[in-house]
Amino acid sequence: MSATARKRLDAMAAKLKASGLKLTPQRLAIMRLLAESEDHPGADGIWRRLKRRFPGISPATVYRTVQLVKSLGEACEIAFADGGSRYDGRKPYPHPHIVCLACGRIIDPELGSLGDMTREAAAASGFEIKTFRLDFFGTCPECSKNKTKTMPTRRKK
Amino acid sequence: MSATARKRLDAMAAKLKASGLKLTPQRLAIMRLLAESEDHPGADGIWRRLKRRFPGISPATVYRTVQLVKSLGEACEIAFADGGSRYDGRKPYPHPHIVCLACGRIIDPELGSLGDMTREAAAASGFEIKTFRLDFFGTCPECSKNKTKTMPTRRKK
């Protein structure tokens, strides 16, 4: 486990305790996955990965915990048009994403001009802007090479 | 009906015919709403507005038609995290939005730096970018005013 992942996990656990909530083995495992994963896992994927170590774990527990961590401000959700969601526990604040329509991979780009554009939007509209959502969709370098077929962001529906 | 709305409606009807589909009164009414509305209506809102003129119109017909117009490339969908969708038949291509969290209003801002940012994302990631989704969330000027009037200062609880 990397140092940054450890810090993220500690932050999640600290918020839990600060709210008087209990740190169960299931929660610890889910939070650890959220803190470590660089692939923006979905609730269903987390559940499938955790079944190995917790054979009886319920999907409801995963959904509950992921929502809990989000509500504690320690993960952010990327909700897609097909109804599926993916989560990022490494960067719990809003940030842009690039989604591969072929393999479902999601990466975090660095976009220096984002702050300026947010200010431009506020100035042009008069809105007080609280948050945002920015997602690009396309084909990742690997899939461009391989010319694979499209795969949805959600495994099964 | 404005000239631009007429053009949009004509484009929708032309695509329909080009695909060998039929122009029914229900479809015409739904497409007209999509072509005219500046408020980004949702399927349910379209259905409620249309019930006046078509008392027996089915929600399924509205869902079907909105999806059809979208699949013809004549409307774009803004899908939100709560599962709901709003549609824009005036600008059928991807474009940014600003959503008021208080009243639900959605506007189309002009953002000159968007093209540059898309190129920045492509260059930084190596992805071939096909489309995007950009939504800002905040409070519109009217709701900002009303909020300060009715809730001048924070009271103790």
Place this chain on the structure above:
DNA sequence: CTCTCAATTGAGAATTATTATCAATATTAG
């Protein structure tokens, strides 16, 4: 205009990811 037939509609059933319920169980403080 009439005919013909595929396309479309409306009603109701089905789908399905997520959420709510609740008795049993596990965690934490003391």
Place this chain on the structure above:
DNA sequence: CTAATATTGATAATAATTCTCAATTGAGAG
């Protein structure tokens, strides 16, 4: 350890959207 309370897993419920299908309609041909 014990008590108090939070959490879990199983299961039922939810609800927006989609599907099914018999009846109806649009639109081109004649």
